[in-house]
Amino acid sequence: MSGSPERKFFENIYRIFSSPLSNIDCGEKCGAFNEYGVPVCCDISLIVPSAYQAEWDYLKDMTDLWQPWSSSNPIDADLEDDVQDGQVLLKCLGYRQCQRQYRTMTCRAFPFFPYLDSKGNFLGLVYFQEYRELCWVISNLSIVTSAYKAEFQQAFNLLFKQYPESKESYSQFSSYLRKEKVISDDKIILLDFEDNVLLLDPDSEISYQVSYEDLESFGPFSITKDLIYPDENPD
Ligand code: SF4
Numbered sequence: 001m002s003g004s005p006e007r008k009f010f011e012n013i014y015r016i017f018s019s020p021l022s023n024i025d026c027g028e029k030c031g032a033f034n035e036y037g038v039p040v041c042c043d044i045s046l047i048v049p050s051a052y053q054a055e056w057d058y059l060k061d062m063t064d065l066w067q068p069w070s071s072s073n074p075i076d077a078d079l080e081d082d083v084q085d086g087q088v089l090l091k092c093l094g095y096r097q098c099q100r101q102y103r104t105m106t107c108r109a110f111p112f113f114p115y116l117d118s119k120g121n122f123l124g125l126v127y128f129q130e131y132r133e134l135c136w137v138i139s140n141l142s143i144v145t146s147a148y149k150a151e152f153q154q155a156f157n158l159l160f161k162q163y164p165e166s167k168e169s170y171s172q173f174s175s176y177l178r179k180e181k182v183i184s185d186d187k188i189i190l191l192d193f194e195d196n197v198l199l200l201d202p203d204s205e206i207s208y209q210v211s212y213e214d215l216e217s218f219g220p221f222s223i224t225k226d227l228i229y230p231d232e233n234p235d
């Protein structure tokens with residue numbers, strides 16, 4: 001793949017999308033509630049990372065960090081079915097041997113995915129609902145920096161242009177989320193690219209601005225949300 005367009009594409013997109021999502025080591029926050037202190041999004045027993053096929057081809061050439069994920073446990077068979085079209089499931093060497101420059105797009109984006117409205121407009125970041133009680137960031141959204149959100153926007157816009165099927169997948173996933181939220185009579189929490197946090201009605205798709213203080217916190221993080229730590233000042 002040396003010098004191939006795919007290699008240049010992922011080198012570029014990884015260079016652009018490289019900032020941590022906050023100025024805090026959030027792995028210490030969620031790890032405190034996880035077995036052996038492992039950050040939740042780096043715990044293969046909880047989350048299996050995925051990569052686009054071209055991304056995996058690039059990573060294979062560049063690093064020994066990753067290998068294909070497999071499991072003999074029948075319970076895990078659903079994971080293969082749930083992965084987006086054109087993506088493969090991977091396993092890394094573990095958080096103590098992470099090579100940050102070779103994290104996948106899904107590692108960099110977690111706990112968020114790109115939210116698209118029903119017209120296909122890329123409006124911002126929405127978190128994966130199923131990790132609310134595991135990921136500390138979801139209960140502390142104010143710590144997500146403007147720089148991270150800008151990089152997220154730039155990187156996914158490039159990805160959507162290069163791989164239009166990825167945009168279609170996220171569009172479908174956003175649509176699925178709207179349907180789920182209509183059923184549960186709940187709003188979608190959206191971080192836009194102007195540093196606002198919005199509540200979005202999943203039916204009308206009308207949104208309004210709210211304050212971070214008004215947002216719910218979840219699971220073990222609901223008791224720690226209001227405590228001020230000296231290292232937790234958002235920039
Ligand atoms: S993004 Fe969430 S799950 Fe990952 S290390 Fe930070 S708090 Fe933990």
Ligand code: SF4
Nearest residue numbers: 042092094095098107
């Ligand atoms: S590559 Fe790094 S960030 Fe991604 S799952 Fe592995 S340890 Fe975590």
